[in-house]
Amino acid sequence: MFYTFRDEAENITVEEAKACDFSLGYIGISEYDEVGRLFDLPKNRVETLGYCKYGECVCVCLDKIKIFIRHSFVIIVCDNPKEKLPIFQNVLSKLDSTDAGRGKIVYTFCDELLTEEAGIHAEFQKTLAKLEKQILDGKQSENLNRILYCEKQKCISKNNYYSKVQNIIEELKDNDFELFDEAELKYFDNLSDKIARLRDDVRMIIDSTVHLRDAYQSAIDLKLNNTMKLFTVVTVIFAPLGFITGWFGMNFKNMPLVSSPYGVAVAGIVSVAVTVGMIVWLKLKR
Template sequence: MIYQVDHHKVQVNIQDIQENHRYIGMMSLDELKSCYQQLGIEQTSIERLEDPSLFHQNMIIPAYHYYYGLIHLINARDIFVKKDTLALFIFKHLFLVVVIDDEDQHIREVFQSSTDDVLQRDVSITRLVYYFLSDLLAADYRYLEELQNEIEELESHEEDAMSFTNQLRQLNKELLLLQNYYENLMTIGEDLEMNHHHIFEDDDSRYFEIFTRRIERLSKNVEMLREILNQAQTAHQSREDYKLNKTMQFFTVVTTIFMPLTLIAGWYGMNFENMPELKSVYGYPAIIVLSGIIVVGLIILFKKKKFL
């Protein structure tokens, strides 16, 4: 569907498009294939949208008289769900959104809400693009706050060490993917700022600079979350090392206490005939008392040294 948006949002046919008017549109990839020549889109642009090697890349490319790009949206709250995918075609007089994958209808909802709201202000194609891209990422700040709360809650409710470590690794993987995602979007914003072939109005090109800075802030937020996660991991590792050291210290003390007893047992287990204690009536009790004194004495010593 294509709308003329000079003053009002009026649906028109593709053959009615004229360069002295402004238009916005949204269609599926199959619909675009049937009419791309009428829109002045090159076949190579369509082929690139279907290139399997680009299925996970975000890009924007300037053609001679338009921009075309591919964006795979990541849900910052659950980055492993299936991604929404869309293509953009931006002319001086036309902004076209091509929906490639949108099971949750997110792209369509953003397109309708952003264009309906912005058109009331009688804005240019440049600002229509800016507001649409900004609205696509509007919820990301809230999602990142939820991720931060999840990290803090995980740290404060640490129980099972293995489960805690697995969750940390999962969160770290998510944040790394998010950071790469925002860096790709920053590249798109910077390319739009370049305004190749003067597709955008010079006065409005600053909006893409604002968009780039917004993505940069999201990227810095992700970087901050990665630092918090690293601190949580370091604190967790310190606690685990402390527990291990306490356990090793306990076993060292026990080993030290029983070492003299082992020496005595080995000594009197040699069964030499001339050992006087073997024939003494008090030999066995004396060894027991001596062993007890050694154990008690070492325990008192270790307690004073705060080893126990």
């Protein structure tokens, strides 16, 4: 899809776009070779995230989206054009003949992409809130630690992505080949501020992930401590009983109560008294 701007965005053919003073294109990978020959784009598709120069053409690579900028055109190449089509349509709706310059187009498209990133942050936060509730309720899954690790790695990848986008924006502000009017350079300051806010948000999410992992480990330690406490109490209570059993189990002829008809009852009473006494003592000592 190619457009030129008169009173409003007007759909034109590729050949008409080539003949226009300025046009905006949105194409998929399958169209790249044909359009590339017509507009003299790089023969090899750009895959590296960053900012590149090809002759008098500047290429901005944002993940699976490439933006080629020259004085006569801005062409957006998307690996999955249907996925980002709503974003492109939003860009078109915000442009008219008075401000459809290269800088405004690049700014508006990048701004729409970054707005989408804010929604991804909200999903991260919902996931962390759900995991936090599981920890507080003591119902966390066995693979919670792995989930937290994966979420943290996703956030770190996002932070690295924003860092590279920040570098791209700085390169665009240098205005190589004077592609942008001076008045348009202010748009990139706005993008820089938005990227800075996104980086702050994602760092906060990373910190929250670390805190959740610590809370999860503390919950595990507390559970282990309670288990060990129970085992300790049981051991303390039954240690005297083991001693009594061992004592009366010795086969000596002159052992007290061996021949007495009340021997079993006395041993039982002593055992119960010792057990009750240990429980009372433990409760008093807490």
